[in-house]
Amino acid sequence: MSKAPQSQALGASRYDVVIIGGGINGTSAARELTAAGYRVLLAEMSDLANGASSRSSRILHCGLRYFETPRPLRTFLSSPRRLAGAAGMARAAMQARAELSALRPEVCRPFTMCFPVYRGGAVAGWHLDLGFRLLAALGPARPSLDYRRIARDFDRHVPFAGDLRDRAHLHAIATYREYIIDSPDRLCVDAALEAERGGAELRLFTRATIAGRAEAGGWRLHLSGRNGVEAVEAPVVLNLAGTWSDAVLAGIAPEPRTPLVTGTKGSHIVVRLPPRYAGHGIACLHRGGLPFYCLPLGGDLFCFGPTETPYEGDATEAVATDEDVAFLLGEANFLLPGLRLRRSDIVFTWAGVRPLGFAAGQPMGRRVRTIHDLAERGLPGIFAMTAGPVMSHLSAGRELRDAVARVIPPSGRPPPRPLPRPDPGADGAERLRRAVVAEHARDLEGLLYTRTGLAWGRHLDRHAVASAAQSVSDLLGWSPGEAARQVERFMQQQDSRFGRRAADGMSTARMEAET
Template identity: 35%
Template sequence: MVYDLAIIGGGINGAALMREAAARGAQVILLEKADFGSGSTSRSSRLLHCGLRYLAPGSSMSRFLTSPDQLTRALRTVQRSMRARNALVAERPHLLKPIRMTFPIYEGDTYRGWQIDAAFAVLRHFGRGGAPLDYRRYRPDRLGEALPFVDCLPKRKPLRHVIAYTEYQFDWPERLTVDMVLEAEMLGAEARNYCPVTAISETGDIWRLDTPEGAVEAKAVANLAGPWVDKVAGLEERAHPRMVNTTRGSHLVMQLGLEFRGHGVMTMSGLDHPFYCFPWRDRHFIGPTETASTENPDTVRPEAAEKAALLADLKGQLPGLDVDIGDTALGWAGLRPLTHEPRTMMAARNRVIHQLGRAGGPKFVALTNGSLGAHAITADDISDLLGLSRAQRREPPVVGPEISPNDTHVRHLADVVWRRRGRVWDADCGKADAASEVAALAGQLGWSAARIDEELWHFQRETAFFRYPGSDEVLPQEPLERPDSKRQ
């Protein structure tokens, strides 16, 4: 059969496009080399940004007055972001957690109190009737006990205001990815995990994708391989310009007092990057770092130097925080699939949908810097670009909090404990869940005793990605491998 669309990469963007294209009536197949949601989607800071950053042009907001086009674009993006936020929170409350976000404003900072009030009025307008923002701007002498992070802020500059609002966090985006794949399948689409694309060629007006499970033919291809996007483009004979420019981001997990539960703070680090201290289940994480990187996305993991840098940043940003640094061995790292900017050779933060097919030939698109939060918007935009009509669009189903009995894609222990249950983000990195889950899986999938041992061993290796070097735990031997080939 010739599909209308073949998607390479089952991260959040691939899964969202699969769902949207199937809803529009296209015959779709998605091919993922490991498990769904196991790439950059599993390594982020998980924020569903409300859109505030689009109203902050980097300098005073009066810059919008001299660039009305920029303002129009920003307003359109904010409108779409707030709509997407409302829809997600309403559809999947079990996967999105509200956090109370604090943002301090010091004497001499770029943005004035009234400008921030105005920005939130815009956000409130576009988000009316949906997930609340609960925005408040506090004067520092009126904070009371409402914002526990305020006492931890540095005293070197006078604090002018503290703003607080409700932001949402994906709890955990891997599961949303799996769910969207299953929902697309209910609409007739197909998906294969542990099925890497190994070659791409064009014959007539049809694309042919080679995989270990045979060739797949499609009228259009979407390369949504995140940080691997250039590697996948390189599977085709024709040369393509560089598209992706990755930066590394690392996070460090720690235990804070009960009074901080549900509260997060965002400040700007010494390098002018956003620095978060966010609640994460019953703990907090700090980060992310941001450094240029050309490393292999398959093996990225936290580094000892990053731990030291994050702790130094934490001391500067929140000197009043009394943390036990002995409890900070856990973390995670990932690569942001940012857009390569050829003029500067730098990583740019704009989302780009690249059109790679020859003029007049079958369509071939690729994506860089498609964020978690914008996945539905991106899926819409790519579907429009591929000419998939909305005329007969069916509203896709939404699967609930229970693990779906229709999920036939589970191959390994980590597929359940990590991607479907999210238990690797618990304090024990899912060890307890793995021990109880493995017997159930062995029964369902007919695993032998040797296979059970192998799965447990691989699970331990996979979750070693959450530990900074120097952790006391005995880790499996390096080099680490992703279990995507050996245990098919």
């Protein structure tokens, strides 16, 4: 770990709270704390939404998955505690679904989820009836679940029903309303910018190291960025670094250290499906007994997934392996044999690592969102969070704010009124330039994925990427040679991150049309 030079050891800037991690929960906490009057600094070692926040399944779900288990009646009757936990998570999911779809309807796209029910299967029709009655009782009335269970005339009600397996044993198809989050990256960017307009300081591409206790109380941190090393202090530190949370504590936590995080990888494959699938998705349990989805990403693109496998490496390097792809393709064809999907049908893949809670004896981690008060580990004033999904980031931000409030009051006053998000403004190249000038974009990945989403769901061709680089080179101080290096770096990232180059790369003309 790097240490600040002695010359910078005096006069360190002091904040109420330093947040480590610029993912969805870190930026949401920054927004809530700033709005409450706290002086906040957010440090992110890379760019916003760099880890799990940008690589989720993108589903804003109702919470049914928490009741989806083989033999649910036996499972929950034998373990009332597990039923209580599932009910609590389902209630939180219903509340998150209602709040986020109302607050950000432009990025929460509704669709009809279909759950096929088979005679003799692990999930019976009455299981779903009971599950949806529970969801309706646990959550807000709006938006409606629109639940119904279709028992006959499947082809009339579900346009792709002919592709489903084992029609002779298909007992029913349950349908209900779900949502896809079109741009979790953008939610993260908007939360960070709102916090900044309220007075928070953002330090991107800056590694924060907790150096030890501060003489004035609280914690001393070293911020290592492009301009050297700076010392700051704060009585409270929020360690929201996701899968890197344990690394943040290395060197300051008393030994022996129990890990905070268990990482599990979720991989997805993306294919193009016929028009009969438009506006629909599919939920089921795969042959291993875990939830499996076909989700509409937009247009004719649909993803199948996720996998769930242990992962201990760098989350930024997580990719869908050949083994992952074979599993997902096999389960997709088992679910929908009428499609006859092949590897050549895969447009791209992606994988993300979930920062779930560590629990002895649970190799796949704990899925319950938990705020860890590390005073119990001899680190007073340091908090961490595990298992905080994108869909519930609004309530996570409030819970983190409340945890801070139990330690220190805000040093300032809340802003006099809510701070609106800025108008996206001009189209075309101006949108790209705005991302640099007003939204802290510093590379092509941050420009084309995180802030504009132009590269999401397709591969950009080299000419389109070069055109984007040219439009912002003057703002970022890139020489022609540096711009060419940035383009090459992006092309390599695009191929490695999404696994496969699409046959029809997005051209400059298409990119300009979409901006």
